[in-house]
Amino acid sequence: MTFRFLTAGAVAALLHGAVSPALATENAGAYLAARQASYANDFTAAARYFGEALSADQANPSLLENAVIAYMALGDIDRAAPAARQIDAEGLQSQVAFMAIIAEDIGNGAYDAVLTRLDEDRGVGELADGLIAAWVKLGRGDMDAAVAAFDAVASERGLRNFARYHKALALASVGDFEGAEAIFSGSGDAPLQRTRRGTIAWAEVLSQLERNNEAIALIDDAFGADIDPEIAALRDRLERGQPVPFSLVSGAKEGLAEVFYSIGQALMNDAGEDYVLLYARMAEYLHPGHVDAVLMSADLLDMLGRFELAVDTYKRVPRDHPSFMSAEMGRAEALRRSGKTDAAIEVMEQLREIHPELPMVHVGTGDLYRQQEDYAAAVTAYDKALELYSERETDQWFVRYARAISHERQGNWDQAEADFRKALELNPGHPQVLNYLGYSLVEQQVKLDEALEMIEEAVARQPDSGYIVDSLGWVLYRLGRYDEAIGHMERAAELMPVDPVVNDHLGDVLWAVGRKTEARFQWKRALSFVDMDKPSPDIDPDRIRRKLEVGLDQVLAEEGAPPLKVAEDDG
Secondary structure (H helix, E strand, O other): OOOOOOOOHHHHHHHHOOOOHHHHHHHHHHHHHHHHHHHOOOHHHHHHHHHHHHHHOOOOHHHHHHHHHHHHHOOOHHHHHHHHHHHHHOOOOOHHHHHHHHHHHHHOOOHHHHHHHHHOOOOOOHHHHHHHHHHHHHHOOOHHHHHHHHHHHHOOOOOHHHHHHHHHHHHHHOOOHHHHHHHHHOOOOOOOOOOHHHHHHHHHHHHHOOOHHHHHHHHHHHHOOOOOHHHHHHHHHHHOOOOOOOOOOOOHHHHHHHHHHHHHHHHOOOOOHHHHHHHHHHHHHHOOOOHHHHHHHHHHHHHOOOHHHHHHHHOOOOOOOOOHHHHHHHHHHHHHHOOOHHHHHHHHHHHHHHOOOOHHHHHHHHHHHHHOOOHHHHHHHHHHHHHHOOOOOOOHHHHHHHHHHHHHHHOOHHHHHHHHHHHHHHOOOOHHHHHHHHHHHHHHOOOHHHHHHHHHHHHHHOOOOHHHHHHHHHHHHHOOOHHHHHHHHHHHHHHOOOOHHHHHHHHHHHHHOOOHHHHHHHHHHHHHHOOOOOOOOOOOHHHHHHHHHHOHHHHHHHHOOOOOOOOOOOO
């Protein structure tokens, strides 16, 4: 686990210190297994093994804190809190322990205890404590004190937007929609920075003020035509002309959940996924209906490689919630990444039955079939997606590109070329499309000069892509310009040293310039990198073995291909 953002000194002791005598003699195995599980972000195993290790050394602060981290990462705050309170009772400083205690106190409505902790500097940290205090004061029924606390946070450098956003939510939660709208719109101040949830909240506030048309305009301006089902459902309700209730935050507890969620969002680009996960889990605990927090936890678990936990978390989104589709697509991706592609396809096919009108669902299904090399099924899914796309939706270029690949893999070159060219028309100069089309033209042995121009443009746009640099070397080889090809192929091999296709291509170019000993070495390397359980369709191990046996010239002759230009043997 990554601890760089935690403040407890006990963490460093765990990572670098010696095993305590009790652990060394009675349960060192559990301790070592727990530590390894923590490094691997295997929170389930970490929780189990730290629990076992604690049975031998119940007061060890490092074990206690890491048990708290593991429980919180699993979303089990109820198990984290007792260990956290034991750390606190010893007078130790631990951010993660304080988080667990504050979560439990908030959950129990013990707002006075939370304020006491904050006063004693035993809170979550600078970014959160002021907002927590403000919402807690609202929870105690003192709205004036809450507003003053939000204003105090707003005066701190870098926290103004956070504080104003939460103040707007707090005002709306008690029915002061005029005050909330003034903050959202920036009346007398700058408008708030737009976020997805902030836009939802503002639209709901406008609806409560009987300004549905403005709310619709706000949504259209923020999201355009590319809206997810939840935003679409909100827009539909607004269009019906009925007041939409303010639902984002109903009180202090949900407001506090929003604190942890919004801070987690802010940390996404600066902190490790394991650390951000703690904030998402806090938000879930305080507001179990916070679907965005559930999705955030699931996404983070997926990024951390904890696919089973991600799948279980995605499944918690209710079937009747507008974000169910997003959750199911995330679940399918987690299943795919865990190697359960058939299960992933089943999820997507069920989703196609529920949402046959959404092109993104058909695209996701097509992508899964394509990854499974079921290219005919992929084309069918992409066909349906393209039927549903409106003219102005920009994602069409990718669907054309993906369908082109699926056609090319089936040998349907005319359809593939048409789709590749349409993708370039929709997204001119995209390096991946230029490369794939250019490389395919080379393999088709047609329009080689145009292919060279395309790949040269792709390299100029993405010079560090091994695949694209390989394509440039390969088209030059196909054109018989071996001396020019060699530098690009060697560069491609530097960028992708263990790719079998790149090494095989380099071997062919080396042979063509007469460096036959080096060519054989590269072919042997290419063979060593082939995954024999699932070989790439772009590599033929038997052909490489034949080249090693008789040389490239003889293989080309056997295939009826044109011979290479004459090159001197290297002896």
